[in-house]
Amino acid sequence: MQRRVVAELLDDDLGTPQEIAASLADLRRINNWFGGTHTTISLLGRVARASGCNHLSVLEVGAGAGDVPLAAQKALSREGIELRITLLDRASSHLPANGPATLAGDALHLPFPDDAFDVVSSSLLAHHFAPPVLRLFACEALRVCRRAVVINDLIRSPAHLGLVYLGRPLFRGRLTRHDAPASVRQAYTRDEMRDLLSQLPARGVEITSHYLYRMGVLVWK
Numbered sequence: 001m002q003r004r005v006v007a008e009l010l011d012d013d014l015g016t017p018q019e020i021a022a023s024l025a026d027l028r029r030i031n032n033w034f035g036g037t038h039t040t041i042s043l044l045g046r047v048a049r050a051s052g053c054n055h056l057s058v059l060e061v062g063a064g065a066g067d068v069p070l071a072a073q074k075a076l077s078r079e080g081i082e083l084r085i086t087l088l089d090r091a092s093s094h095l096p097a098n099g100p101a102t103l104a105g106d107a108l109h110l111p112f113p114d115d116a117f118d119v120v121s122s123s124l125l126a127h128h129f130a131p132p133v134l135r136l137f138a139c140e141a142l143r144v145c146r147r148a149v150v151i152n153d154l155i156r157s158p159a160h161l162g163l164v165y166l167g168r169p170l171f172r173g174r175l176t177r178h179d180a181p182a183s184v185r186q187a188y189t190r191d192e193m194r195d196l197l198s199q200l201p202a203r204g205v206e207i208t209s210h211y212l213y214r215m216g217v218l219v220w221k
Contacts, residue, residue: 001158003192006182009175011128013091022173024094028067029170030180031123035211036152040123041072042208043150043216047119048081051147055082056118059144061107061137062125063087064094068152069121086117107137110144121150126217127187131196134188138200142221149202151217154187160213161185190215 009015010023031037048056060069066087073083085100092104105111107125120141126134141149154160161184171177188196190207193215197205203220210216 001156001161003156003188004185005130006185008128008179008182010179013093015173015175017093019173019175020093023175023179024065026171026173026176027064027124030176031068032071035214036123037068037071039152039210039214039216040068040121040150041075042210043152043218044072044083044119044121045076045079045081046218047148047150048076051118053118053147054080055084056147057084057086057116058119058121059086059088059110059112059117061088061110061120061122061141062128063089063102065096066099066102068123070099108133108140110140112144114143115146116144118145118147119150120145121152123152124154124183126151126153126193127156127183131192134196135200138197138219142200142202142219145221147221149217149219149221151193151215151219153193153215153217154184155209155213155215156184156187156189157213160187163212184213188215193217 013020069085073085087095087102088105089095095102164180164184168177194207206218208216
């Protein structure tokens, strides 16, 4: 199954405010039900344990409503790991009105100095980028982090695409019914992701598979 780029409607807010809100709510359910939230919890826990640090500052890029990092913050607090979350998204309309620090900004030109956060994290962002752009994002994230870059994304496969089409009745938003299969079509395989990140100025890259075709990537600074 070849990677195929398909424009996603939520990226450009191509819907009414109600449709955008419904799509963001769908994303929350998808992450909670189908492994996305657990993937980020696992990756951030791994960073904390490997670094011997129970207090991590985390910049979530392409954060949307911030549901995934905030759920990870709650879950990891039960293990004695404290996350201090900052949310960044290209569209300020996607960010929550209340909660942690939020900022509208460009993922390829992060408005922070070098080593500003322990971790730069993203969920369901990497597949939006063409290969050269994904490398640029990873380099920029490495610049801003002190410990690691966390990438939580989909794994492209025909079986995954088939599951998404079977699950379309679960999606409440018109945007999601279009965007969910589009996301799978333009996602990367594990081998593609490893090749893309292999030339980064990083200490190491770990790629793991998680529930229902989720990929977890740790790029160690």
